[in-house]
Amino acid sequence: MSSLTVAYAVAFYVAAAVLVLGLVVKIKQYATTPSPLKIPTMPAPRTRLGVVLRILREVIYFESLFKSNKWIWICAVLFHAGLWLVLARHLRYFIEPVWFWVVLVQPFGIYAGFAMIAGLVALWARRIVVNRVRYISGPSDHLMLALLVGIGFSGMMLRFVERTDIIAVKAFFLGLLRFDLQPLPAEMPLLVHLGLVITLMIVFPFSKLLHVPGVFFSPSRAQVDDAREKRHLAPWAAKLDAERDSAAAE
Amino acid sequence: MAKAPTFDIPAFREDLANPAMVEGAMDHSQPFVAKPEHQEDLGFPGELVENWEQKAVEKLGDLLGKNKALRVYLDSCVKCGACTDKCHYYIGTGDPKNMPVARQDLLRSLYRRHFTLAGKIAPGLVGARDMDKEMLDDWYKYFHQCSQCRRCSVFCPYGIDTAEISMAARDIMDHIGVGQKYSNEILAKVHKIGNNLGLPKPALIDTMEGLEEDVLEDDGVAVRFPVDVQGADVLLVTPSADFFAEPHVDGLIGYAKVFHQAGINWTVSSYASEAANFAMFIGSYEQMHKVAARIRQAALDLGVKRVIFGECGHAWRVAYSFLNSLAGPWDFLDPKYPVPQHILEVTHDLIQRGAINLDPSANDDMTLTFHDSCNVARGSGMGNMEGGQFIIPREVIKASVNKFVEMDPATTCEKTFCCGGGGGLLTDDLMELRVKGALPRMEALKDVVDNNGVTHMAAICAICKSQFSKVMPYYGFPMDMIVSVHQLVSDAIQLGTKE
Ligand code: SF4
Ligand code: SF4
Numbered sequence: 001m002s003s004l005t006v007a008y009a010v011a012f013y014v015a016a017a018v019l020v021l022g023l024v025v026k027i028k029q030y031a032t033t034p035s036p037l038k039i040p041t042m043p044a045p046r047t048r049l050g051v052v053l054r055i056l057r058e059v060i061y062f063e064s065l066f067k068s069n070k071w072i073w074i075c076a077v078l079f080h081a082g083l084w085l086v087l088a089r090h091l092r093y094f095i096e097p098v099w100f101w102v103v104l105v106q107p108f109g110i111y112a113g114f115a116m117i118a119g120l121v122a123l124w125a126r127r128i129v130v131n132r133v134r135y136i137s138g139p140s141d142h143l144m145l146a147l148l149v150g151i152g153f154s155g156m157m158l159r160f161v162e163r164t165d166i167i168a169v170k171a172f173f174l175g176l177l178r179f180d181l182q183p184l185p186a187e188m189p190l191l192v193h194l195g196l197v198i199t200l201m202i203v204f205p206f207s208k209l210l211h212v213p214g215v216f217f218s219p220s221r222a223q224v225d226d227a228r229e230k231r232h233l234a235p236w237a238a239k240l241d242a243e244r245d246s247a248a249a250e
Numbered sequence: 251m252a253k254a255p256t257f258d259i260p261a262f263r264e265d266l267a268n269p270a271m272v273e274g275a276m277d278h279s280q281p282f283v284a285k286p287e288h289q290e291d292l293g294f295p296g297e298l299v300e301n302w303e304q305k306a307v308e309k310l311g312d313l314l315g316k317n318k319a320l321r322v323y324l325d326s327c328v329k330c331g332a333c334t335d336k337c338h339y340y341i342g343t344g345d346p347k348n349m350p351v352a353r354q355d356l357l358r359s360l361y362r363r364h365f366t367l368a369g370k371i372a373p374g375l376v377g378a379r380d381m382d383k384e385m386l387d388d389w390y391k392y393f394h395q396c397s398q399c400r401r402c403s404v405f406c407p408y409g410i411d412t413a414e415i416s417m418a419a420r421d422i423m424d425h426i427g428v429g430q431k432y433s434n435e436i437l438a439k440v441h442k443i444g445n446n447l448g449l450p451k452p453a454l455i456d457t458m459e460g461l462e463e464d465v466l467e468d469d470g471v472a473v474r475f476p477v478d479v480q481g482a483d484v485l486l487v488t489p490s491a492d493f494f495a496e497p498h499v500d501g502l503i504g505y506a507k508v509f510h511q512a513g514i515n516w517t518v519s520s521y522a523s524e525a526a527n528f529a530m531f532i533g534s535y536e537q538m539h540k541v542a543a544r545i546r547q548a549a550l551d552l553g554v555k556r557v558i559f560g561e562c563g564h565a566w567r568v569a570y571s572f573l574n575s576l577a578g579p580w581d582f583l584d585p586k587y588p589v590p591q592h593i594l595e596v597t598h599d600l601i602q603r604g605a606i607n608l609d610p611s612a613n614d615d616m617t618l619t620f621h622d623s624c625n626v627a628r629g630s631g632m633g634n635m636e637g638g639q640f641i642i643p644r645e646v647i648k649a650s651v652n653k654f655v656e657m658d659p660a661t662t663c664e665k666t667f668c669c670g671g672g673g674g675l676l677t678d679d680l681m682e683l684r685v686k687g688a689l690p691r692m693e694a695l696k697d698v699v700d701n702n703g704v705t706h707m708a709a710i711c712a713i714c715k716s717q718f719s720k721v722m723p724y725y726g727f728p729m730d731m732i733v734s735v736h737q738l739v740s741d742a743i744q745l746g747t748k749e
Contacts, residue, residue: 033316033317037575039319064332065332132349136351208326208327220403234575
């Protein structure tokens with residue numbers, strides 16, 4: 001086994017562990033930190049089901065962003081929808097036999113790659129051209145876009161310019177999943193593509209990509225409008241009630 | 251207008267799409283700092299504590315553990331820019347630090363430095379910074395240029411609510427000894443006397459008796475304005491401005507007439523003579539809890555069955571969304587009614603049941619529009635239905651006047667603009683900010699005045715009413731253009747036809 005294969009295999013294991021553990025820690029933190037008060041952005045749904053639908057609308061078609069700014073919305077949809085299709089297309093490298101719907105998605109996945117890159121480039125252009133967005137952008141915001149564009153671009157290279165040995169790549173990933181290392185083709189574009197993906201997996205739980213779990217926990221979106229009907233009390237705030245009631249009893 | 255302003259009044263814009271950016275435009279704006287006694291009255295340190303840089307970080311850590319919103323909001327922003335042109339203070343001043351995300355970043359930079367791995371390893375990359383004098387100055391200035399109106403949170407893809415960030419920052423500043431004079435002084439008055447104005451019981455009784463005489467004189471009907479009546483059915487909790495400020499007091503007269511005609515036995519309490527809860531503005535749960543406890547105590551002491559709130563925006567947010575948490579459980583009140591109720595819910599219900607008689611032609615000399623107050627629109631509800639806070643006030647207005655016109659929908663309902671004076675900023679030391687922050691609302695008003703002949707704008711918030719009557723003259727509108735919704739009810743109600 002080449003040292004390159006071993007290095008990439010180890011890197012993938014480490015990256016996967018960082019990604020999963022990092023997200024678990026963060027999600028646990030979000031799930032367990034109390035909300036002292038009811039703060040849904042009103043008007044808000046009055047039932048749990050309504051809240052689930054509100055969040056689904058937020059996640060699937062970016063409802064608030066749509067209200068806000070059509071340009072950002074279009075770019076964001078291009079990028080995110082493209083990304084999902086591309087990810088779906090990539091599933092075939094990790095499963096055997098390949099599921100039917102993953103086969104179906106294959107041709108769309110390629111167009112989606114273009115959509116994703118177009119969306120990213122447009123978002124990046126906004127960051128540079130629109131003075132308000134330029135003002136709020138920091139180095140990490142540009143680097144994140146560079147990373148994502150790099151992944152998309154190197155991926156497209158593999159498909160259209162330097163076609164890689166897909167069979168071998170798939171064997172490598174199936175091997176990773178089965179803890180049975182298979183050689184990784186030593187091709188530059190492939191190594192760049194995978195290296196960038198590893199980087200993304202590692203920075204994910206430490207970066208603004210935390211918006212992915214965050215959107216599900218945002219109290220302004222995830223709370224039900226039922227403050228008058230149900231008493232909402234954070235455990236730490238209950239102490240204050242006890243003090244109040246004992247003072248009143250005296 | 252008392253004296254000529256020392257600042258430029260913003261011009262109505264031709265192009266609403268791209269507010270111009272002027273870096274540092276409001277760098278000079280900050281409210282008076284609380285004196286040691288104002289701070290100590292609330293249990294905060296009197297002046298900047300030793301080691302304040304570190305104390306600030308510790309307090310932030312404390313809040314992060316207590317408030318999910320803070321955690322999620324500080325982590326989740328992707329700097330998409332969707333919120334950047336949504337804040338009335340950015341629109342009115344052009345100062346980029348008034349863009350909601352930039353305001354959040356003032357606190358986020360400290361969060362990243364101390365509570366995230368990226369900020370510890372590579373602060374420069376992610377905009378992480380240590381607390382220093384410059385940061386504290388920026389906090390004090392720009393967290394007091396946020397009226398906590400939540401408009402930004404409507405438009406953010408993750409619902410990030412800059413109000414929560416501002417509240418946390420103000421709480422941290424209070425804890426290191428840098429408070430805002432206006433809010434903290436008022437809170438001390440509430441703790442001592444029971445209302446924001448420091449109006450003691452005899453003065454309150456006097457005022458209410460005066461109102462009884464006024465109504466008797468004007469309408470020839472003995473409408474009562476009771477104070478501290480043991481065993482009344484309803485405790486009315488209303489902003490203390492309703493007791494004497496214009497146009498607020500006309501609203502209070504309206505509530506009294508509604509109660510009178512509907513035969514509702516009510517009282518105000520001299521102990522809890524304030525609906526406002528300024529502790530929300532300074533982001534202190536403990537202070538909010540303490541202020542709210544007065545209402546609970548008054549309800550218990552007077553033995554009432556229902557609690558009804560008068561017209562006030564942030565008070566209604568605290569009442570509708572927080573009161574059950576802060577001062578509940580309310581199991582000693584009549585379970586038939588929501589706790590608390592808004593006076594508009596009561597009036598609306600009475601209108602629907604035909605229990606009060608309104609003649610809208612009494613207001614035929616006016617053409618009305620309605621300003622949705624931010625805290626009612628985005629922080630609360632009415633009528634136990636989604637969006638009831640938009641429907642109910644409009645239905646009551648339409649039952650009281652014949653001519654009603656809506657403003658641009660991009661500036662009403664959930665998208666309403668703050669009056670410019672909310673969030674503890676209704677103080678003369680922030681006059682420039684208040685005038686400039688009112689710009690988007692004034693533009694929308696100008697549009698319906700010019701094109702639809704609107705003569706008056708109704709509001710249901712004590713702060714909106716005070717703010718508008720002060721800033722409207724700067725934009726060429728008469729100060730009495732702003733009216734209470736219950737003032738319209740008061741004019742339209744046909745006393746003596748039901749009771
Ligand atoms: S809209 Fe939300 S995510 Fe976008 S920049 Fe503003 S706060 Fe950040
Ligand atoms: S809460 Fe209102 S005032 Fe504060 S940043 Fe958001 S839009 Fe501006």
